[in-house]
Amino acid sequence: MNQVAGGAQYAYGSARDRAEDITRDGRHLADAARERADDLIENGRRYAGEARRHGRDYGRRAVRYADTNRTSTLLGIAAAAFALGFLARSSR
Numbered sequence: 001m002n003q004v005a006g007g008a009q010y011a012y013g014s015a016r017d018r019a020e021d022i023t024r025d026g027r028h029l030a031d032a033a034r035e036r037a038d039d040l041i042e043n044g045r046r047y048a049g050e051a052r053r054h055g056r057d058y059g060r061r062a063v064r065y066a067d068t069n070r071t072s073t074l075l076g077i078a079a080a081a082f083a084l085g086f087l088a089r090s091s092r
Contacts, residue, residue, distance in 0.1 A: 066073040
């Protein structure tokens with residue numbers, strides 16, 4: 001009877017140790033995942049900010065170019081409209 005009780009206590013201790021190890025590993029993995037997610041979010045914010053700045057700069061350049069080169073801009077828009085109309089018509 002003492003051997004059975006000792007075996008049960010041993011099994012309980014082993015299971016408890018294993019559960020603690022799994023819990024510790026799970027916390028470690030959760031912390032690592034949280035840190036990685038934080039890094040990804042920060043990188044995403046930085047890339048979004050850079051894209052916003054680049055878009056604003058390119059937009060300003062395009063407006064400046066269109067304003068200084070009105071004839072070229074109108075010819076380019078007309079050519080693009082003609083090309084789109086040609087591609088969109090049903091009987092080519």
